[in-house]
Amino acid sequence: MNKTELIDHIAQQADISKAAAGRALDAVIGGVRATLTKGGTVTLVGFGTFAVGKRTARTGRNPRTGAAIKIKAAKVPKFRPGKALKDALN
Secondary structure (H helix, E strand, O other): OOHHHHHHHHHHHHOOOHHHHHHHHHHHHHHHHHHHHOOOOEEEOOOEEEEEEEEOOEEEEOOOOOOEEEEOOEEEEEEEEOHHHHHHHO
């Protein structure tokens, strides 16, 4: 499912226009992004939790030359599914 299909699904299930569904989806994504940018977490009970993880700096290899390269530390988004979502899949 891509973003357009998700907007169509939201519009149909919530009985709203596609434009309103698109704005709602963009608002949710923007809220999650803003919270993660500040280092917070977003918990949707029954669905899961979005959080910020830390990846430490490390040494890697250039596959073409085999030379060692330094890979910087980074913050990465993480998602941990909730129990209801896990149960729905099994």
